[in-house]
Amino acid sequence: MRYFPIFLDLNNKPVLVVGGGEVACRKIDMLLRAGAKVTVVSPKVHPHLQHLAEEQTLLWVKSFYQSDMLVDYIQVWATTDNPELNHRVHDDAKKKNIMVNVVDDKPYCDFITPSMINRGRIQIAVSSGGASPVLIRYLREKLESILPQNLAMLADFGASKRNSIKQELATVDERRKFWERFFSSSQISTVDERSELESLYQDVLNNKELVTGSLTWVEFGQDVEMLSIKSLRLMQESELVLYPENCPFEFVDLCRRDADREQYDDVNQLASLIKQAKADKQRVCVFIEKDSTSMELKLLIGNEVVIKVAQ
Structure with a gap:
């Protein structure tokens, strides 16, 4: 990974743009949408x-x-069609430890802008x-075509309930599982009025479920693209991910990003980790090698369901 992904808070922050052409227009429009205080020199x-x-x-x-x-800028953009001037802006910014982007000139960029x-x-x-x-551009078009237009409304609704949900559900785990049930509702994708969201919110809230743990076993192979949709969903719901040393990182990396991840070395260690997780009522995803025939592992699995990964 060459670049570290980050979202900067530019609201009311001073940003300098050197150059005033079409390239500058595109960058400035995005900066203004982020609330930056833009100064253009040209x-x-x-x-x-x-x-x-x-x-x-x-x-x-x-x-x-x-x-x-x-002076006093937190970010500088060089957008002129004069490479010599752009590089001078870059050198001046570096002397003052200001992050700088020389448009379409990667060696002179401290940061780059993604497609949004x-x-x-x-x-x-x-x-x-x-x-x-x-x-x-192709990926962005694909994502645009599958992402529902009501996402903005869903995000606003979730933000409006941040305080009230704390009065209804005491723990972070209860609230997380509530929102997972809420956003996974089959009605969510078709809702286009806030009143409908409020009604669904109350329905899910009144149908409270006990906070319980779960144990999901996922067999891994060499081709991560063979994972089923159900596997991915359960991996994303898990709060703890356990995996052996030979499990390809691509499988673990598809799990929920804020989940605890721990490597196990043998069956005894795995059994101990699972026992503790069950006591803590955690949702656990355990990766095991495809077609594992270990008798100890079979005894450990018992009646649990293993999600098969076809290769």
């Missing part, structure tokens, strides 16, 4: 930027860039590290 700007300046949406400094302009999908509070970023923009 003797001429695109009509769109001039309009924004007249509306006082951004500050336009109508002059050529000078090194002493680089926006659904209100929901943002999905996709990047190839600049390696294949066409592939990323």
Whole structure:
């Protein structure tokens, strides 16, 4: 992984953009949507930027860039069609430890911008590290076609219930499992009114379930793409992931990101970990090698269901 994915809070933060052409327009529009206080330095700007300046949406400094302009900014963008000027902006920013992006010039970028999908509070970023923009555009189109348009409403509804749900359900685990039941409801994808969400919320809340643990066994092979949809769903619900040393990382990496992950060395250690997890009422995913014939493992599994992974 070349780049560390991160979402920056630019709300009311000063950002400098050197250059005022079409490239600058695209970057500035995104910066303004994030709430940044944008200053543009350029003797001429695109009509769109001039309009924004007249509306006082951004500050336009109508002059050529000078090194002493680089004061108190947390981020700098060099967007001109002059590589020499862009590199000078980069050097000035580095001297002052300011993060800088020289557009379409990766060696001079501290960060790059991904392709974005926006659904209100929901943002999905996709990047190839600049390696294949066409592939990323293809992936974005695929994601846009399958993501429901009501995601923004769902996110707003969830945010509005953050305090009230704490009064109804005492523990983090209870609240997590409630939201999992709520968002996995078959009605969610077709809801387009907040009143419908409120009704569903009350229905799920009144149909409370005890906080219980679960144990899911998933056989792994060499091809992670052969995992079933059910396997992936249960892996994403698990709070603890147990795996042997020879389990390919691709399988473990598909599990819930905030789950505890622990490698086990033998059956006895695995039995001890499972015993403790059951006592803690955790949802556990255990990876075992495909076609395992170990008698000890069979005794440990007992009547539990193993999800088969066809290879």
